[in-house]
Amino acid sequence: METKDESLQQVNLDPPGENALSPKMDLESTLKECSSALELFLNNRFADSLALLKPRKSESMYHAMGYSSILVMQAGMTFDPxxxxxxxxSLGEALQTCQKCRKKTGIMETLTSLFYRQPVENLTEEEMHAELCYAEVLLQKASLTFLDESIISFIKGGMRIRNSYQIYKDCQALVNAKEDMEKQMRSHKHFTGGVNMGIGSFNLMLSLLPTRVIRMMEFLGFSGDREVGLSQLRDGAASGSLRSILSTLTLLMFHLYITVILGIGDGNLDEAEALLEPYAEKFxxxxxxxxxxxxxxxxxxxxTYAQEKFLACIAAQEEWRQIHHLCYWELMWAYSxxxxxxxxxxxxxxxxxESKWSQAVYVSQKAAILSMLPEEEVTKLGENVVDLYRQVDGLRLRIAGKSIPTEKFAAKKAQRYSSSNPVKLVVPALEMMYVWNGFNVVGKRPKLTESLLTTLENAEEQLREDPNPSEYHLDDQCVIQLLKGLCQRNLGRLVQAELCFNYVISSEKDIKHDNYLVPFTMFELGLLHKEKGDIETAITVMENAKTNYKDYSMESRLHFRIHAALNTMGSFSAKLPPSRTPA
Known part of the structure; x- marks a missing residue:
């Protein structure tokens, strides 16, 4: 089997016109042409990649899957309806194309079960790949339901991907059963690499879910193991198959985003760098x-280096402006x-x-950043913070009838500006920085952490000297104490950090608006106890936050973070009953 480089020498990278189609391709030729389309994509030639795949997407399962995959990626970046x-x-059409290539069954077999899946015995090589592609397209279709973080969306998505999961398990059974697959199938590495990617992605995704959702998933036949998932994806990334880049990108997404937003920021950056290196050299x-x-x-x-590379990414291509928007988001935080x-x-x-992904979040973030600037500078920019905050609620999106948690949070914070006498938020840009787990990132730079601490202490002093405290006064004090505690913990001042966290928790009965503060602070206090080596107290405090608090802003996000933190504390957490009284 030729390598990707060898196949590129034989396949013309310029996509053919639709009238230039040759007779139906065999599986090997299909894989070569789709590899060429992948090369085009990685070289920023996105339209050319789609043009190469489009003519055969109604007859070739790999062309159909590749074409729809690019559109799914684009949809995920734009959020444009x-x-x-x-x-x-496109995903629906791809499922039909894959279905045509799958093993044919009788009508009685088809009606046997609501969760029908194809039998895997005695499949031809092409039929085996058809099973794999069908499962992958099903998984992508389900992924479009996972664009918000609510527990309900994950349950719905889980129901929809059950068929995909079962097919991947059947394909894995085929790999395990056929030890001499390499001799029997010329396309064995592409099949095995696809199984690695699918089984690895499922295990990794399921391992992230909070316990109550995992119990539901297990009832439906799912299981998830983080280490198994990582191992499978690593094998897939190293397989040299068509899907190696997908396994690599999944691992990068896990290490660089999922562990930061839905975890405790414990992604393996060294592994991410090693995975990316060969692609960065080639492209x-x-x-x-x-x-x-x-x-x-x-x-x-x-x-500084990150800013340089994001700017280089923007300059590298103009075809997909959505990638520019991703860079703008990251640059906004790098400077923040x-x-x-x-x-x-x-x-x-x-x-x-420019971006349609989440106007409510963007406008709120813009107003929050302006709130950190002197008023005269805001005026020079021609901006009005109050007007911006008053736009936020009307810009919110609903996906499958559900609000996006971060938009909901932004709208709630913006309510303070809706009255005729608006009450300014105290440190809104720093509060949003916490929402996206940015304090853990800044924590790697002690001088910048000290600078954040100074800003918070200045805001604290202004609150203390306020002659006419508003109804939000205590809430604002607690926001500052939570963020101060994060800075102190990152600087290794654990006693001072604990005092800050305990101030928030002790103020629980008097907090009027920011109902997220106490459970999130308890989580941070749990991490502090973990850092001190007091694992039992850490688990008790986190279980407390998980069990005794409901219906607060970004509740599901905290449950993901608690689940991730408890997992790092090993089996000991399973031995402790959840606490029923506030810490």
């Missing part, structure tokens, strides 16, 4: 490679971490004007 609809239509100007290089630098605290609010505003402003 038109892109979402196009991706869903030095590839937008995805530049983007992930910059993201790794950001998470390591190398903000340095408290360079003028530059941070520049990218927040670009997002609010």
């Amino acid at each position: 038109k892109d979402m609809d196009a991706a869903m239509r 030095p100007n590839g937008a995805l490679m530049l983007f992930y290089t910059a993201r790794i630098a950001l998470l390591k605290g190398n903000f 971490f340095e408290q360079n609010w003028s530059e941070a505003y520049r990218y927040a402003d670009l997002l609010s004007k």
